[in-house]
Amino acid sequence: MLITYSGNVGPHYDKLPAGIVLATTGTTCEERLALQVIARQEVPIVVALPTGQSVRRLRPIEDLVPDWVRKPCSELVDDPRWEGKWIWHLPARLLTPQKARILLMLALSQSSSRNELEEIFQQY
16 A cells, blocks of 8 residues: 655655555645556556545546646656556545555456456445
8 A cells, every 4th residue: 555645756666566555635746657657557556535535436548648637747747757648546436545455455366457447446
């Protein structure tokens, strides 16, 4: 489980994990880019708010980063990590980060397909 804090620069791994549960109330521009690098390597990232209240809407993968995501990050405007698909994180819905971690571990024991993981997180 990855817990973020204000001013964080995002995770860096020598060996990629099978999946990440991101416990956060928001991410910095640098974190968003670091997480995109990981997500583009087919590592599922599930976002959960520490309170268990979470984003319920699942967004589709987009061909380009949306302007409203990139615009506030003017200090990183030329960063090459903006290029490529924009992979939205899976919402944990109403699960706490701890419960989302357990569900992700169980789900990954069955499949690593994003579509199947989406179904599992929508079901529970």
